[in-house]
Amino acid sequence: MARRMPCYCWVSFLGYIVMITTAFVWYKAMRAFLRIIGPYMIYPGINLKKRAKGEWAVVTGATDGIGKGYAFELARKGFNIILISRSQEKLDNVKNELLGIYSNVKVKTFVFDFAKSKDAKEYQSMIEDVNKLEVGILINNVGTKYTHPELLHGMKDDLSDISNIIAVNTMPVTLLTSALLPQMVQRKGGVVVNISSFSGLYPMSHWSVYSSTKQYVRWLSNILRQEYARKGIIVQTICPGLVVTNMTKKKEPSFFIPDAISYARQAVGTIGISDETTGYMTHQLQVEILKFLPWFIRNWFIDSLSRNIRKAYMNKKKKAKEAKEAKKE
Numbered sequence: 001m002a003r004r005m006p007c008y009c010w011v012s013f014l015g016y017i018v019m020i021t022t023a024f025v026w027y028k029a030m031r032a033f034l035r036i037i038g039p040y041m042i043y044p045g046i047n048l049k050k051r052a053k054g055e056w057a058v059v060t061g062a063t064d065g066i067g068k069g070y071a072f073e074l075a076r077k078g079f080n081i082i083l084i085s086r087s088q089e090k091l092d093n094v095k096n097e098l099l100g101i102y103s104n105v106k107v108k109t110f111v112f113d114f115a116k117s118k119d120a121k122e123y124q125s126m127i128e129d130v131n132k133l134e135v136g137i138l139i140n141n142v143g144t145k146y147t148h149p150e151l152l153h154g155m156k157d158d159l160s161d162i163s164n165i166i167a168v169n170t171m172p173v174t175l176l177t178s179a180l181l182p183q184m185v186q187r188k189g190g191v192v193v194n195i196s197s198f199s200g201l202y203p204m205s206h207w208s209v210y211s212s213t214k215q216y217v218r219w220l221s222n223i224l225r226q227e228y229a230r231k232g233i234i235v236q237t238i239c240p241g242l243v244v245t246n247m248t249k250k251k252e253p254s255f256f257i258p259d260a261i262s263y264a265r266q267a268v269g270t271i272g273i274s275d276e277t278t279g280y281m282t283h284q285l286q287v288e289i290l291k292f293l294p295w296f297i298r299n300w301f302i303d304s305l306s307r308n309i310r311k312a313y314m315n316k317k318k319k320a321k322e323a324k325e326a327k328k329e
């Protein structure tokens with residue numbers, strides 16, 4: 001009687017599957033690795049002056065945090081700087097600080113409150129003045145968020161906060177870009193950097209409005225990048241993680257939380273290399289780890305984090321209220 005040969009086809013089929021899966025995981029891991037170290041350690045930076053084709057750099061929200069960091073880094077690279085924020089006093093201080101270090105650059109300041117100016121017409125005169133200068137770089141940095149993580153219905157008493165967040169995080173990036181692109185198109189060069197956030201990368205539970213406006217910034221940038229690449233204009237999206245600024249209330253820098261100057265130095269170095277990046281090596285490391293997680297674990301992680309931050313905030317607020325009442329008695 002002939003003996004039946006064992007069937008090896010399943011074994012070789014499974015072998016192929018394992019090989020293909022391993023190759024795919026390696027490919028993904030290598031790409032992630034390159035995104036983490038490539039812009040900071042491997043790829044040479046571009047000649048920013050050549051690509052900008054304009055002597056001036058505009059920075060919105062330029063008196064603190066990341067915006068101030070960008071202003072200093074671009075001045076270091078020899079650009080004249082236009083600072084836009086709400087307070088003339090703070091603008092003058094930053095201007096003096098800049099000129100104290102970089103005496104070779106010019107600095108202009110514009111007072112503008114993007115929360116109060118919700119009608120595009122109110123931008124008109126500021127835009128006309130900015131457009132008189134040769135703007136090669138536009139850093140759409142200004143942004144705001146609510147004080148603590150909260151569900152949307154929990155913000156019913158702060159509806160004006162919601163409209164301010166939407167106005168500040170979406171209007172300036174759209175209107176200023178639209179107003180300054182014509183001169184960039186004419187010169188066939190320019191750089192637009194739009195500051196989004198980690199929270200624009202994933203749906204952030206308890207930060208619904210902020211997270212959605214930051215997704216808007218990414219979406220707008222993706223479209224503009226396609227539309228203007230052929231006109232020689234770079235449109236970059238930056239999605240920072242935590243940086244030591246007033247917004248985060250972080251005081252001390254650490255491995256994952258840089259100060260704004262160090263952050264901006266790395267972020268500016270990625271212009272022309274990465275279309276969309278966190279702008280900082282250890283932030284990119286965090287994002288790549290999150291990307292490897294299945295979406296439901298990622299969402300659970302973000303949700304738990306937000307709930308814990310909210311709980312801590314509420315406890316602190318309650319204790320402060322109790323202490324105030326005890327003082328009164």
Ligand SMILES: NC(=O)c1ccc[n+]([C@@H]2O[C@H](COP(=O)([O-])OP(=O)(O)OC[C@H]3O[C@@H](n4cnc5c(N)ncnc54)[C@H](OP(=O)(O)O)[C@@H]3O)[C@@H](O)[C@H]2O)c1
Pocket residue numbers: 060061062063064065066067084085086087090112113114115116141142143144168195196197198239240241242243244245246247248
């Ligand atoms: N820090 C982070 O960890 C982090 C993380 C992800 C994304 N981001 C994004 O990065 C950007 C900058 O954040 P940041 O942390 O550097 O903020 P920040 O330290 O709070 O500084 C905000 C800047 O914007 C100006 N500003 C605020 N409201 C304004 C308004 N209504 N009109 C005009 N100017 C206004 C402020 O100046 P005046 O007070 O003088 O007006 C200040 O110069 C934002 O878009 C934010 O969403 C930050």
